[in-house]
Each structure stands twice: as structure tokens, then as C-alpha cells.
Amino acid sequence: MPDTSSPAPAPSTRSLRLGVAGPVGTGKSSLIATICRAMAGELQIGVITNDIYTDEDARFLRSAGVLPEERIRAVETGACPHTAIRDDVTTNLLAVEDLEADFAPLDLVLVESGGDNLTATFSPALVDAQIFVLDVAGGGDVARKGGPGIARADLLVINKIDLAPYVEVDVEQMVADAVEAREGGPVLALSRKQQDTVEKLCVWVRGLVASHRSGQHVPQDPGPMAPHFHADEDGGYVHTHGEEDAVHHQH
Numbered sequence: 001m002p003d004t005s006s007p008a009p010a011p012s013t014r015s016l017r018l019g020v021a022g023p024v025g026t027g028k029s030s031l032i033a034t035i036c037r038a039m040a041g042e043l044q045i046g047v048i049t050n051d052i053y054t055d056e057d058a059r060f061l062r063s064a065g066v067l068p069e070e071r072i073r074a075v076e077t078g079a080c081p082h083t084a085i086r087d088d089v090t091t092n093l094l095a096v097e098d099l100e101a102d103f104a105p106l107d108l109v110l111v112e113s114g115g116d117n118l119t120a121t122f123s124p125a126l127v128d129a130q131i132f133v134l135d136v137a138g139g140g141d142v143a144r145k146g147g148p149g150i151a152r153a154d155l156l157v158i159n160k161i162d163l164a165p166y167v168e169v170d171v172e173q174m175v176a177d178a179v180e181a182r183e184g185g186p187v188l189a190l191s192r193k194q195q196d197t198v199e200k201l202c203v204w205v206r207g208l209v210a211s212h213r214s215g216q217h218v219p220q221d222p223g224p225m226a227p228h229f230h231a232d233e234d235g236g237y238v239h240t241h242g243e244e245d246a247v248h249h250q251h
């Protein structure tokens with residue numbers, strides 16, 4: 001009799017949606033450009049960028065010439081970037097679905113969050129997996145600060161390691177701290193200027209696309225953001241994202 005206790009997962013025919021989040025300037029757009037440059041020959045890729053008021057990141061990626069321009073689309077979030085990737089993902093989801101429909105079949109859609117604070121993560125309603133990006137220039141101790149992205153993103157990238165000697169950061173120590181904060185989860189030390197590290201990034205992306213396609217990959221929610229402060233004309237407010245009740249505002 002066939003074993004029906006653990007049915008084989010159903011293969012997926014839609015693209016892998018991969019989010020890229022992290023603080024301002026850590027190299028999210030550059031990492032996306034690097035993936036496109038290295039993998040556009042083997043994967044059909046599309047990109048959605050998020051900026052508050054502009055389409056600057058999309059323009060940067062188009063000018064990098066790493067993908068046909070029409071496969072790079074911008075979402076203007078008009079609010080804090082994490083709102084559009086976590087609280088109400090509708091605009092992003094529609095943009096992803098339009099891109100997938102217009103260029104079917106795509107293998108990979110990369111969604112870049114606007115730069116935000118250390119605690120911003122994507123909702124699993126928008127992406128299947130996410131990369132959280134730190135850089136050595138932000139300081140060697142950042143990985144120890146934890147938070148949902150650092151602790152539980154599918155991959156933590158410690159970026160711009162070519163700059164480590166100039167900012168006096170011990171990359172090995174930073175990686176070790178990150179592995180500890182992630183309880184052994186994957187950490188990649190990356191520089192777009194060091195091809196061996198770019199290769200490792202490609203191996204990770206390739207593995208994830210394959211496991212998504214075969215139906216083995218199960219999207220994980222890194223968890224809600226920590227409470228944080230938003231400045232506004234009245235002085236500001238604390239903003240909390242709870243597990244069930246998505247958003248609370250306290251003035």
C-alpha cells in the first residue's frame with residue numbers, strides 16, 4: 001500500500017518572491033543588481049522597488065543595465081517603508097502579480113524594501129522568503145542587536161566586507177555574532193567586489209528557487225516589528241505591530 005502519511009509537496013508554478021530588507025544604505029539595491037547581473041542568464045527575473053516619494057531605486061537599477069528596463073517597477077509607498085511590506089501589502093502584491101502576468105513565466109521576483117530601521121520585515125503574505133542586509137560600515141556590533149530580520153530572515157547578509165579594514169570591523173567576529181543571534185541560521189559575508197562571495201549568494205538563491213519550485217520551501221514569518229518611534233508634526237508617536245492586531249498607534 002502506498003504511504004499516504006506525508007504526501008509529496010505540490011510543485012509551485014509561480015515565481016519565487018524574494019524580499020530584500022535592511023537599514024538605509026546597507027546595499028539592498030546593489031545586492032539586487034548583483035543577483036540580476038550574475039543570474040539573468042539562468043533565471044527569468046523581475047524587480048519591484050519601494051521608495052517613499054520617488055522611484056530612485058528603480059532608476060538606479062534600470063541605469064545599471066542588469067535587466068530589461070520594463071522588468072523593473074517602482075512602488076511609491078508614500079509612508080514608512082515597512083507599512084507597505086508588512087501592514088498593508090496590497091500595492092506591492094498587485095505590482096508583483098502584474099509583473100508576473102506581463103512577463104510570464106518569471107522564476108524570481110525581487111522586492112526591495114525602502115531603507116528602514118533594524119526591525120522592519122516583510123509579511124509572508126507578500127514574499128516567500130527574505131534577505132536582511134547589514135553592512136560593516138554600520139558597525140561590528142549591529143548583528144548582536146538582534147531583531148526579527150537579523151534573527152529570523154531566511155538569509156542575513158553582512159555586506160561591503162571590502163570596507164572592513166577601513167572601518168576597523170572584524171568580519172569573522174561579526175559573522176560569528178550573527179550566527180549566534182540567528183541560532184545557526186545562514187549568514188553570508190558579501191562584497192560585490194569579491195566574486196567568490198557573489199558566487200555564494202548565487203548558490204543560495206539557486207537552492208531557494210529549486211526548493212520553492214519543488215514545493216519544499218515553506219515561507220516563514222520572522223515576526224512582528226518591535227515598537228518604534230515615528231516623528232510627525234505633533235511630536236511623534238510610538239508605533240507597535242502586534243501578532244493579531246496588526247497596528248496600534250499611541251500619541
Ligand SMILES: Nc1nc2c(ncn2[C@@H]2O[C@H](COP(=O)(O)OP(=O)(O)OP(=O)(O)O)[C@@H](O)[C@H]2O)c(=O)[nH]1
Nearest residue numbers: 023024025026027028029030115160163191192193
Ligand atoms: N565598497 C562597497 N560599497 C558598496 C557595496 N555594495 C553597495 N555599496 C555602496 O553602498 C552605497 C549604498 O548602496 P545601495 O545599494 O544604494 O543601498 P540601499 O540599501 O539600496 O540604499 P537605500 O535604498 O537608500 O536604503 C552605494 O554607494 C553603493 O555603491 C559593496 O559591496 N562594497
